[in-house]
Amino acid sequence: MKSICNKLRFRIGILVLLSAIFMQGCEETERRSFTEDDLVLIPKPKNLELREGSFSVNSETKLVLAEDSLQIITPIITDLFDQAAGFQLQTVKETPEENFIQLKFNSKLGNEAYNLDVSNDQVILESGSHLGFVYGLETIRQLLPKEIESQSFVDNTNWLIPNVSISDVPQYSWRGNMLDVSRHFFDKEYIKKHLDRMAFLKLNTFHFHLIDDQGWRIEIKKYPKLTEVGAFRVDQEDKHWNARAENDSNAEATFGGFYTQEEIKEIVAYASDLGIRVVPEIEMPAHVMSAIAAYPWLSCTGEAIAVPSGGVWPITSIYCPGKETTFEFLEDVLTEVIPLFPGEYIHVGGDEATKTNWESCPDCQRRIREEGLSGVEELQGYFMQRMENFLAENDRTLIGWDEILEGGLPEEATVMSWRGFEGGWEASKEGHDVVMTPTSHMYFDYYQGNPDNEPIAFNAFTPLSQVYKFRPVLDSMSTAQKEHILGGQANLWAEYIPTEEQSEYMLFPRLTALSEVVWTPEEKLDWNAYARRVQKMMERFDIMGINYAKSAYAITPSSKINLDSKSIEITMEAEFPDQQIRYALNEELNNNSPVYENPISLDTSAILKAAVFKNGQPMGTKLEKEFVFHKGVASEVDYKNEFSDRYKGSGETTLVDVLRGSKNFHDGRWQGWIRRPAVVTLDLEENKSVQDIKVGTIEHQGAGIYFPQNIIVEVSTDNSDFRKVGEMDIDFENNPESLIKDFSVDFEEQEARYIRVSVEPRSFSGRRGSWLFIDEILVN
Template identity: 65%
Template sequence: MKLFKILLLFIALSTIGCTEKENPSFTEDDLVLIPQPKSLKLNEGSFEITESTKIIIPQDSLASVSSILNDLFKKAAGFEMETSAKAVSENSIQLKINSEIAKEAYELKVTSENVILEASSKIGFVYGLETIRQLLPKEIESASKTSNIDWYIPNIEISDAPQYSYRGNMLDVSRHFFEKEYIKKHIDRLAFLKLNTFHFHLVDDQGWRIEIKKYPKLTEVGGFRVDQENKNWNARIKNDPEEEATYGGFYTQEDIKEIVAYTQEKGIRVIPEIEMPAHVMSAIAAYPWLSCTEEPIAVPSGGVWPITSIYCAGKESTFDFLEDVLTEVMQLFPGEYIHVGGDEATKTNWETCPDCQRRIKEENLADTGELQSYFMKRIEKFLNKNSRTLIGWDEILEGGLPEEATVMSWRGFEGGWEATAAGHDVIMTPTSHLYFDYYQGSPDHEPVAFNAFLPLHQVYEFRPVLDSMSVEQKKHVLGGQANLWSEHVATSSHSEYMLFPRLAALAEVVWSPEEKLNWEDFSVRIRKMMQRFEIMDINYAKSAYAIQPESEIDLETGEITIRLKSEFPDTEIRYALNEEDLTANSELYKEEIIVGDDTNIKAAVFKDGEIMGATLDKTFEFHKAVAKPVTYKYEYSKSYASSGETALVNVLRGSKYFKDGRWQGWINRPAIVTIDLEQSTEVSEVVVGSLEEQGTGIYFPQQLKVEISKDGKSFKEVALVNRKYQANPGAKIENFKMNFETQQDIQFVRVSIEPLAKTPKGGGAWLFLDEIKVK
């Protein structure tokens, strides 16, 4: 019997041993944290979050932060952790208040028994919990319950704090309106990345988006415009004030209160922007007496330049209006900052306005530049009286900076340098690094954007301070902000595409210590983070995976050298030529490719057998005029010269990005090009490659004519194409073919390409060409 009992005990212990599992350990490669913490130590083992795990909350005021994790677990795991004020030593996530820790900092220690998160403020706990979130398996972001997932986080010690106090993102809801639900979703994502400022661009020419009780027409009239969404932003025509306006929307004051309360829960400040004195045609459309001329205008549906319809700086009624508006705005937004714009004001009307000229004389001002300074300083005094700080774009430097203003430097870094030298706080937001309405990949594969280029790695290269700044100047640099202007961004899905992953790059740059910033390391982590974005249902861009081809032609041998790369280092690039299919088994790209006749190349980045990002599909089509002498009757623009006199016969084609260096441009004159084939040649067709981007003033030709000659003196016309203008909302490349009735034996080809004579807005048009193929 004794032996039997011993046997039973052995079996029981063996069973327990089989069912117990050791918590797994992690490697640093398993950690996907963005932004990178200030310091991190990875230990053996891990902590498992289960249904019995408790969240220990020391104060009722911190109770809501538990939702950062519990909202995720409720959906993805099917349970919520119990919250309690009573501390327990095991299987708990304990929040502990430590007054010695800086406001936005936190300390996190994870062991197999518990998680200790220390901070001195609610925002510190928010950031610590967001770090725990990123340490969890990416499946925690699932919208529905997942199976076969153990919710482990690695045993780790993190000490973390931000490098800069201002880490922001601006959304323009004026050019295109975004619903409240998307704004709240965006706030969640800012907190996820430890960004702490949401700049709410509520007012612009094309829409007034905030309800002001005292002036209801601001939203009734100013909140809507005539629907011209089928046209390119800058090709939209002027609206009649009497025409029905149906496109737009606005936030009620209750909506604003809800958004502000939501941001406060996430530890994010909101800065409203109420533009002045320019970018206010929506307000003038509602109340014409706000302008110098008092003429009725409509809310514009698209781009306006120059911006001459601005607030009258001479009338007292203008300042009464603005103080009324700002009073209601301050009641809704409790934060320190109010952004008042101050940019791009063309003061033409001020020059002739009796009220403005009287103001200049009475205030002993030198000119309209000083009148704008007077305008902004007066608004600043009103804000200061209400314990608020004015922020303006760097144009507020002109004519004299308001005494306590903070400058947002967007036209490069120079305005920021100047403002810090004068002792003012500065937020850096240069177009070169932080304008997210710019293309992040080739326009051939991207949704429409502003015609400039800002790839992911360039965002990561941003640094808010300049080496040339003194120690004192650097103290005035608060941080950085990314701006997403919405002229070309009409949907929340498109907005996400423009923001992610670039917003993650900014988040790391303004949070992590500079010595920890490393593009190669970030490029590994962001690729893993994209998998989490996928589950979070973020429509992020894969542009950094796209192939970036470089090609050049040897005009003596006629051979083209092709180089392939992607923005991410160490990627697997495969390619296929001509009729071959591009697959995971295609040729691995190792060295440059050289071609000497018609060649189609398809290439893409592969990962685990799947194509990542856009596929390059490019054809190099040789023809009888390649590298032949070319003469021009009218010289092309020096700004758009491409590779010079052989640009139109070098096989290298342009993309939809007109600044890619492959396009030759003419403004207000035709392109008349003569090609010498150098010997008698049989020709039957000429093809002209052209670009149209109506928003930037580039239009397809209205007429193309081909003339031929044997001696270069006597020419005869053999082909003529006329075309009418057609509205085109995006960028488009067209190959205009001109076939001859019979094949011709000639040496000279003259092609005359007439630009569009008059654009919809009046005036001439740019003509852009990349190749003239002779076949």
């Protein structure tokens, strides 16, 4: 019996030892260490030290709060664990000995600063403010595995936080993003979702563009027609934004929407919990046709107008500052707006006001005389001064676009500089606070990749790398000027943003670049390091369900032709550095395709396919481009009507150089004619058998560029006697997109040396004329 007991004890001892070894192995696995490459933090913290080990969050982990008021921000992480990990973090007031995350007040830290210290046993987050705790929790969130973003339970995952010591504070106090909900309306749930994502990136200012010509989006109870009439327009979404017809004021208007005051309160409160201030924009004196459609007496003429369905230029239907009733109306509106937005700032627009009606308006002219103003520019200054005085009386600061500099700037006004950096430079010199938001870096309605592969956008280019180059402060500023630069902001105007999915696509990942350049100290900004992190952040975005753009992976080809040898050389690059590009000629592209290392030479027709490959898979949109070496390549070209100096392509060989244009009609590949046909003659140098002529064209109806109306092809052997061999008429169709199309004129095969192609631009009754663009004439 004793022997049996000893054997039993021995076996139990072995089991205990094995169990201890096993548990130690599990502990070591759970407490694994991380490398700097594992850390995917955007924006990059001011100071970070990575140490050995990690903290494991489990169902026993406690969340220790310094006071109950912090309960409101804990869902930033607790909701994630509830969904993805399947357990809830229990909130307690007493600090356990280990396995806890503690939010601890530190009055020595500034308003937005926080310290984060993670060790094997505990996580200590210190801040002196609500904002700092929000940012610290968002940092913890980003340190956790990306799977924490899952909306459903994730099995077999260790929820580890790397052992780090972080002390962090933003570089600038204004880190903003503007959403235009006037051109296209987005409901409150999308706005709240966007606020969550702003907080994720430590952005702190939501600029809410509530009013514009195409829609009034906020309920004003004293003026119910502002939303009954001004919030809706005739649906013309099947046409390009800038090619939509003027609406009749009596036409049925059904397209639009607005926020009730209760919904506004809900949005503002939601933002406040996340540490985000909401700055409403109540436009004046221009961009207010939606208000004038509701109350025509607000304009100089008093004429009935409709809410426009698309672009308006110039903007002449604006508020009348000669009438006292205009200011009564605006003060009434602001009296209802101010209590809804408890923050410091009210944005009043002030941009793009064409003042021709003021010049002929008796009321405006009387106001100019009575106030001793020099003209309509100073009348706008008078307008803004009155609004600034009213806002100041209500403890609010006026902020407006840089046009408010014209005609005299109200003393306490803040300037948002959008027409480059110059307005901000001038305003800061005069002692005004400034938010930099230049079109060159901060307009997210611009294309971020090759327009051929992107959804329609404003015809300009702001790639991710350009956003990352943004710096709010200029070297040429004095020390005093620099102190007036509050920060920066990105704007997403919504003319071309009809859906939430497209809004996300234009915002992300560019918003991550903005967040870093306005948070992180300039000396720590590094494009290559950021590019590595944002590619990994995209994997988290996949789980978060964000419809982000992969445009930075897209291939940008560049080509040049040697007309003597009739060959072209193609180079390719991607925006992200150090990418593997694979390509294929006249075959399918796959992981075994050649890696691009040197320029590609072509002297025969080919279809080039290329893409960035990562882990054996293509990333982003694949490039597919056809190069056609037709019988007219390098021919001498004679122009009867000269092309425009604004759009001259690469010169007289543009139409026969194989190189095709893109949807960006400013790319230097297009020749343009306005109000007259393109009549060109190609000399093939000898008689050749021909039977088909293709004319490469582009249509961008919003820019006044249309497909041709008619094409005639004539041939000759002596450049004197021309015979018409083919003709085609092209019907007009409404087109909301930008399209490239080759129109083919076929005819019986015959010998010819000279080909004359006459391309007639589209004509419209009552319109001065339209643009005709051509990039190539292909002879087959």
